[in-house]
Amino acid sequence: MLSTLLSLTGVMPIETNTDAHTLRYQGYAAWTELSLCAIKILHGHARGGHAAVSTADRNYLAGRLESAGPDQVWEGNALAHLIALHALHTCQPDSPLLHNAIAALCRIRNNDGGLPFISGQEIFVTALAGKALAAAGAPQSLLIQMGDRISGLQQRDGGWGYTETTSQTDVDDTGVCVEFLRIADTARYRQVLARAEQYLGAMADPRGGFPTYLRGHQCEADMTAGAVTALSASWQDHAPLLDKCVEFLLSAQRDDGTFENSWTRSRSSAIHRILDALRHVPQAPADRSARIANATLASAGYLAKTQNPDGGWGYHPGKESDVVSTAHALPVIARTGDRHTLGRGLHYLLGHQNTDGGYTSAPDQFGPRPLPFDYPVLTDAHVLNAFTQLHDALRPPITTPKQPVPARPTGSIEEPAP
Structure with a gap:
């Protein structure tokens, strides 16, 4: 995931030796599945172009994003949402989902302009x-x-x-x-x-x-x-x-x-x-x-x-x-x-x-x-x-002393008073 993100920002080339067909994304947490599907699409497209991306993978990606609704970050996970948008833009650059999905990210920006990892907790x-x-x-x-x-x-x-x-x-x-x-x-x-x-x-x-x-x-x-x-x-x-x-x-x-x-x-x-x-x-x-x-x-x-x-x-x-x-x-x-x-x-x-x-x-x-x-x-x-x-x-235990106990100074951190 990290190397894929770095390639998207132009810091390093995408790893073209990875066989996208070997990537499996079922059986994980929801955002891991979406992220892996997006990574599979990005690597497949880099290696073989549009023809290397299967219809099943494209449909899965688009279907997951569409399930979030027009104004929400998918599953509240901004990172998975963002990786999926890059994959969607790569294989379906004219998808109507892109505009609303990007707007959802903009709505959770912090005051400093940056994006959080998740939309809420x-x-x-x-x-x-x-x-x-x-x-x-x-x-x-x-x-x-x-x-x-x-x-x-x-x-x-x-x-x-x-x-x-x-x-x-x-x-x-x-x-x-x-x-x-x-x-x-x-x-x-x-x-x-x-x-x-x-x-x-x-x-x-x-x-x-x-x-x-x-x-x-x-x-x-x-x-x-x-x-x-x-x-x-x-x-x-x-x-x-x-x-x-x-x-x-x-x-x-x-x-x-x-x-x-x-x-x-x-x-x-x-x-x-x-x-x-x-x-x-x-x-x-x-x-x-x-x-x-x-x-x-x-x-x-x-x-x-x-x-x-x-x-x-x-x-x-x-x-x-x-x-x-x-x-x-x-x-x-x-x-x-x-x-x-x-x-x-x-x-x-x-x-x-x-x-x-x-x-x-x-x-x-x-x-x-x-x-x-x-x-x-x-x-x-x-x-x-x-x-x-x-x-x-x-808190000291409650006891009934048989005889008066001398008072102890209070206020010490190391010897907390009752």
């Missing part, structure tokens, strides 16, 4: 922000308003995609939507949640683990963690599958305590999500409980060793500290009781708040992997979620 962001707002004590009326919006966007298969305009559902968005709707009002969204659980159950690998988009694709630890957390409230209904998923997660940990990053740039992001999932395992046998505890200590040890001098964390060891990586690291550190490391991290995070209350950070998401892209509001959601988790982790 409102489903994922709303669900993630809803979780954080609920934990922070937001009014129930607000959560219901958000929940009704999310529930109304559920697809026929029971899942969700990242934006309102996509029909491609995935485990990642579905998992976070389920988490939020359970928090907002389990009874109100019972039927929606039941369909979502069926969707997740159908996506699972029988051996344990979840892919992102399609059953049978490679399973990923990050996606599996999200699904485990989403299904944990109904553990008994899914116990055989979830038990296998726990084994998958434990086996996915590397020797240094990290996990594969998946769709996130930050190592602490994957660690945070996977350890959160493992915390939901109910009444695990003693040997597995010990393995979960050891996995937690290994990840926390990695984070303690890779903390930067300024108290924050970068997305990889040695990288400059950023807010999102730090926000994901701190809840993990808080569970281990390492107050010195926690205090330095809190100092970094509190010191980087903007005057409007929000936060700014380096991009954390990948898409297409491994290219990072920025969706700024996610930073605020991740930070708020971290603060609420830290509040719960640092």
